[in-house]
Amino acid sequence: MASITLAELAQNLGLALNEAGHKASELQVVGLATLASAGQGQLSFLSNPKYASQLPRSNASAFIVTPEIGEQLDKPCLLSESPYLAYAHASQLFAGLRVVNTDESALTGVHPSAVISAEACIGDHVRIGPHAVIESGVVIGSHCSIGAGVSIGANAVLGDYCRLNANVVLYDSVHIGDRVTIHSGSVIGADGFGYAFDGQKSVKIAQLGSVFIGSDVEIGAGTTIDRGALDDTRIGNGVKIDNQVQIGHNCTVGDHTVICGCTALAGSTHVGRYCLIGGGVGITGHLSIVDKVSISAMSMVSKSIDKPGVYASGALVQESTQWRRNAVALTKLAGLSKTVRQIEKRLTE
Amino acid sequence: MASITLAELAQNLGLALNEAGHKASELQVVGLATLASAGQGQLSFLSNPKYASQLPRSNASAFIVTPEIGEQLDKPCLLSESPYLAYAHASQLFAGLRVVNTDESALTGVHPSAVISAEACIGDHVRIGPHAVIESGVVIGSHCSIGAGVSIGANAVLGDYCRLNANVVLYDSVHIGDRVTIHSGSVIGADGFGYAFDGQKSVKIAQLGSVFIGSDVEIGAGTTIDRGALDDTRIGNGVKIDNQVQIGHNCTVGDHTVICGCTALAGSTHVGRYCLIGGGVGITGHLSIVDKVSISAMSMVSKSIDKPGVYASGALVQESTQWRRNAVALTKLAGLSKTVRQIEKRLTE
Amino acid sequence: MASITLAELAQNLGLALNEAGHKASELQVVGLATLASAGQGQLSFLSNPKYASQLPRSNASAFIVTPEIGEQLDKPCLLSESPYLAYAHASQLFAGLRVVNTDESALTGVHPSAVISAEACIGDHVRIGPHAVIESGVVIGSHCSIGAGVSIGANAVLGDYCRLNANVVLYDSVHIGDRVTIHSGSVIGADGFGYAFDGQKSVKIAQLGSVFIGSDVEIGAGTTIDRGALDDTRIGNGVKIDNQVQIGHNCTVGDHTVICGCTALAGSTHVGRYCLIGGGVGITGHLSIVDKVSISAMSMVSKSIDKPGVYASGALVQESTQWRRNAVALTKLAGLSKTVRQIEKRLTE
Structure with missing residues (x-):
């Protein structure tokens, strides 16, 4: 594995060394690890x-x-007021060293098995993996990496330095900013879920909008973001979305909001900036959530939230027989509540 | 963009015009938009x-x-007793105009990179995209569109006018009716989840059934429908299934039922016709749900439902410190309930 | 369809026959079915x-x-103390007969459209489907089956007798044991979800760990297992994971644990051996769950569990108007509880 001296690390991260660090400035650092598992030559953090x-x-x-x-x-020691943030920067540095070390060049350039429309426009320094498919009218900026088996529909647009991992699908006309990473199996721009019932059957509402994704966005594996019905679905700049998230048609997600795994936003819901949505949360349709709202894991949000703060609705796990008694009692809670009010009234009379 | 006159629109949709509409019958309509965002030349609806x-x-x-x-x-104005339904029809019409306008012909026919077994039987006017794989014994009806990277296992059968978007996977022997659309990343016919525990380990139960899907079905992106253990998993006609839905082995879903995103049906559960299952719902195994049942988002259904109606079980979101107090109180609810009954008894003695 | 005599079945499964079974030992058995749907020539079980x-x-x-x-x-009759387990073994036997019967040979060997790095090392008797991509440094054991459109990243290692179905993605450096089956659309080794907030934006923490999966593991369709941040994510031997499960970075799952569909483990959570996690469960991060814990469907687990047993937290479904009253009452439960304590106190004074 490639290594870097402690002095170089300090310089790269813009951090000062303590006294012992100065003495050991020529130390070869070969990797990053937790306090518990780190070994000789590794950097850790607290x-x-x-x-x-x-x-x-x-x-x-x-x-x-x-x-x-x-x-x-x-x-x-490297000294930082925010060791966790410094660790994030260090992790990127070691990831870079590792890539240099791996033989990634084996599959660089445009692989001959990729199918690229003559009507597509591909920027400089773009890697296109085997069996990728790029349809007509697509525009791809410079320094992008398109993984194996990726499919990009007609007229989709990607900025610079994007990375689509293997088997990502972008439907037609999707727009993606710069420095966007999308992990495998995610699908951007499939039809929103819209039908009008004619009394006998569901009549499809064609989804004529698209999806616009800002810059510096990362999207996990197996996530789906649907295209809009008429207007577009919009994901702001700096948004981070985990695995298996579902974002319905016409949603908007504000800049720098973070959405954890398995969360779902039903259609036409608007989430503000700098929100933190936990995992497994469900947000029903046509709601507005203001900036800087945190929602705990597995909450159900069925009304708009107009004040920043922390919100929750999940139930605490219990031993099963206890749980059952309480769950049954919950189905009669309104009645219990009424009884208590009557008792109270009677006692105060 | 292609356009259509207001008179042609009225004729296509079978709708009358109001007086101002008659006067403007030669108006070129270029698209569809919401009231708030529509501009010159666009049609909207209320x-x-x-x-x-x-x-x-x-x-x-x-x-x-x-x-x-x-x-x-x-x-x-175009006059309709059901403007939303008329909008659905109009949306399809404008979608059709858009396709004509796009250069979709660039990738039509059977792409030479597709791998098609000599033992497969492909109907007329079928489009097969790059890198699709069609195994032996597959039968595909006429006018189907098979997207890039789609994999269709041995002996699967598709009717006419089906559309499988990029990277859909059909396992072997799956049967699909006419006019079925499946969005990217969905997997139909993977093994159901069945094991017998031998005291030491889980022994796999081979999943010998298949999946049968009716006609006029649409299935969203990232959805999984498992094959049956012995009998088949069955999805009725006109069923609409959103993204990231999971349907376990041996389930049956009745005609025209609608299932929203991220909902899961465990194995051997039967859902009736014309049901409406909200998003993020979990339905445990071996249940029966009659026709015309609506289930609200994020409900847990752990017993059969034998009466049409609207059902729910989710908890309302609250500010987090309030939530915590109530969630803790919920873990003691059965005890509280008992206390109240004792007080009541004492007061009536 | 191929058939097998009852006597051969008894021998294969190691089971005795009853008297009527001995008389019918030459009976040709052509398949397996439920009691209700079985017909002439089929085997069933109770x-x-x-x-x-x-x-x-x-x-x-x-x-x-x-x-x-x-x-x-x-x-x-075939006689077994565990008919369900015997059925599992019989199902595998009939599945084997069916495969022999199907023309699977049409697409065996290494398909010429697969892209395999010269630096990959492929074992004997390996089938590689069309359009699969295998990067440099990959090691694949003997008797593996790699489906169409599968992508295996650099330096990933697979043991013997593994089966990756169509469109599975393994990221680089993932390690997989022997006899592991992964269903379509699953993604193993995508980046864990980790960022450090710098006050303005989320700074990515490079995910330098990997994923290690033991032997005799089965993973359903559309499941995602993320690579570790520093240490590795680890799945034990004999673990069975259903569809659309999400396992966050640095989780460990003990041997022979079973995880049902749509369940999510947030990062750095440790689940013991022989656990049974129901569907739609959410387990928050940095928890420990001991061996032999069962968790009911749709529970939220937000603290560690240190005793074997059965746990739950879901709410029971109700007719919607009843539900609403109870759900509203739940948001005031802590207050109700306080009122009851006050009444109690007053009555005992």
Whole structure:
């Protein structure tokens, strides 16, 4: 594996070294690991004070810690006010070293098995993997990487430095900004779910809108974002979406909002900026959620939220026989509540 | 973009025009939009009276409205007792115009990179996209469109006018009726989840059944429908299934039922006709649900439902500290209920 | 269809025959079916006493039953203390007969359209389907079957007798044991969902770990298992995972645990051995669940479970107007509880 000296690391991350760090500035750092699993030559970090007791026992050769901790420690340390953020930057640096080390060049350039319309426009330094399909009118910016088996529908547009992993599907006319990563199996721009019932059967409403995704967005594996019925579905800049998320037609998601796995937004719902939506959340249609709202995992949101804050609705797990008694009692709660009000009234009379 | 005159639109949709509409019968209509976003040359519609106030301010050039509204309005109107249904039909018409306008012919016919068994039987006017794989014994009806990277297993059968979008997978022996659309990433006919525990390990139960899907069915993106263990999994005619739905082995879904996104049916559950199952619903196995049942989003259904009606079980979202108090109280609800009954008894003694 | 005599079946399954079975030992058995749907020549089974009344009316030609039942029955029976387990073994036997019968050879060997790096190492008797992509450094054991459109990233390792169905994606460096089956559309090794917030935006934490999957594992369709941030995500031996399950980065799942459809494990959660996790369950991050825990469908688990047992948290479905009253009452439950305590206190004073 490639390595980097501690001094180079400090420079790359813009961090100061503690005294022991200065002495060890020529140390070869070969990777990143947790306090518990780090070995010789590896860098670790302490961001959660809960794990501070692991620090002295860790076999890591260097650490990212706060200045308060690092200045008292006789081990090589990089000093950061935000060790977790510094760890994020360091992780990218080591990921880069690893790619250089792997033989990724084996499948670079445009693979001859890819099927690319003569009417598509492909930027410079674009990698297109085997069996990718790019239809007419597609525009792909520079430095993009299109994985094996990816399908890009007619007239879709990608900015620069995008990465579509293997078997991603973009339907026609989808627009994607710069530096967007989409993981395998995700489908962007399939038809929204819209029908008008004619008394006998469901009549399809053709989905004439599209999907617009901003820049610096990452979308996990197996996620689906539907095209709009008339207007477009819109995902803002810097949004991060985990695996198996479903975003219905005509939703809008504001800049820098984070959506965890298995969450679903029904159609025409608007989520603000800098929201944090936990995993397995369901948000029904035609709602508005303001900026800076956090929603806990597995909540059901069935009305709009107009105040920033933390919201929840899930039920706590219990041993099953206890749970059953409580679950049955819940089906009679309104009656119980009424009884209590009557008792109260009687006692105060 | 292609256009159509208002008179042609009226004729195509079988709708009358109001007086202003007759005068403007040669108006070129170029698209469909919401009241709020429609511009010059576009058609809009009013189906929900809640939005009636947007009508006078809308820049649309024509409207689909009820006769009551249209006859009093001095703007070109198509008159329909069901504007939403008329909008559905209009949306299909504009979608058709758009396809004609797009250069879809670039990738029509059977693409040379598709791998098609000599033992498969392909109907007339079938489009097969790049890198599709069609195994032996497959029968595909006429006028089907098989997208890029689609895989169709041995002996699967498709009717006429089906559309499988990019990267759909049909396992072997799956049967699909006419006019069925399946969106990207969906998997039909994977093994049902069945094991017998031998005291040490799970022994696989081979899934010997298949999946039968009726006609006029639409299935969203990322949905999975498993093959039966012994009998078949069956989806009726006119059923509409949204994205990321999971249907377990040996389920049956009655004609014209609608299932919203992220809902899951465990194995051997039977859902009736004309049901409406909301998003994120979980229905446990071996249940029966009669016709015309509606289930609200995120409900858990763990017993059969034998009466039509609307059912629900989700919990309402709350501000998080409030939620926590109530969630903890819920874990003691049966005890509370008992206490109240004791108090009641004591007071009536 | 191929057939097998009853005597051969008994021998293959290691089961005794009852008296009527001995007399009919040359009976040709052509398939397996439920008591209700079995016809002439088919084998059925009775494992759930609830269905015993169907036995006399069944048209099956032979049955798998317990010795107690079979010895009193004047129909050909295979005798097993565990008819359900015997059925599992029989199902595999009939599945094998069916494959021999189907022309699977049409697409065997390595299909010429597959793209296989010269730096990959492929074992003996491996089938590679059309348009599969195998990158450099990949190692595939013997007797594996790689479906159409499968993508295997650089340096991934598969043991012997693995089966990846069409359009499965393995990211780079994923390790998979022997006899592992993965169904279509599943994605193993995509990036875990990790970011550090810098006050303005989410900074990606490169996911430097991988995914290790043991032997005898089956993974359903549309399931996603993310690679670890620093350490690896690990799935034990004999684990069975259904469709559309999400397993976050750095999770570990113990041997022989079974996870039903649409369940999600957030990051860094540890599930023990021989657990049974129902469908639609959500388990939040950084928890530990001991061995032999069962969790009912649609439960939310937000704290560690340190005792074997059965756990639940879902709410029971109700008719909608009743539900609404109770759901509203639930949002005030802590207050109600306080009121009851006050009444109690007052009455005991």
